[in-house]
Amino acid sequence: MKLLMPTVTDFISRQTPKEIISPASDKEKAAIEILMGINKITECLDQIYFSIEMLSGFRKKKNSKMNRHDYIVFMIEYFYLRITSIFDRSLRFSNLVFDIGLPERECRESTIIKNSKIKGTKVEESLKKLNKFTLNFKQIRNQVAHSDAFEDQELYPIRDYYYLIEDDNPGSLNNYKHIFKTRTDRYVHDKKNELTESAEQISDLIHDFFDSIVPYVETRINGK
Secondary structure (H helix, E strand, O other): OOOOHHHHHHHHHOOOOOOOOOOOOHHHHHHHHHHHHHHHHHHHHHHHHHHHHHHHOOOOOOOOOOOHHHHHHHHHHHHHHHHHHHHHHHHHHHHHHOOOOOOHHHOOHHHHOOOOOOOOOHHHHHHHHHHHHHHHHHHHHHHHHOOOOOOOHHHHHHHHHHHHOOOOOOHHHHHHHHHHHHHHHHHHHHHHHHHHHHHHHHHHHHHHHHHHHHHHHHHHHHOO
């Protein structure tokens, strides 16, 4: 960020509202694109932590069909979608920094990590570690992305209870409200701890990735 901001700030300072926009130089265009690429990765990382934080934030809204079980599943699914997409964003960012020139849809492990511009660098090593880690979540991510909901046997009793309690005549089920609330609270607590551990691991991997790619960002900007 510190490397890019002077160039981007200088470009912004030349712009005059309501007048002709000053065109960006090649260096400024590269700096802006790289800055946006960094933002896409850090934004994704933030969303991973947001999904964990919000897992315990359910509030029942009037006329809403979403119950607490639905909400928990929604936030967990969002976590898995984000934690896997961060690798794809890192591939696209590497494509930009190394000026490989591939369309975003073609930025894959085989086309980026094995590219001659990256092969043998610390960036290759950091991307491989990131890929290996995110593979642990790909099966769940694919399950969620292809129309099957996230499933966990521990959630089954909670799911059944929250669906049944919304019936017009829940009857004696109301007597178990406290029990299932406690059980749900415990599930959310344990799940947040589990997901936080994964979030911290991928955060460290992204930090290492950024460290490895900094020299190449400088080369891309300054042409050294």
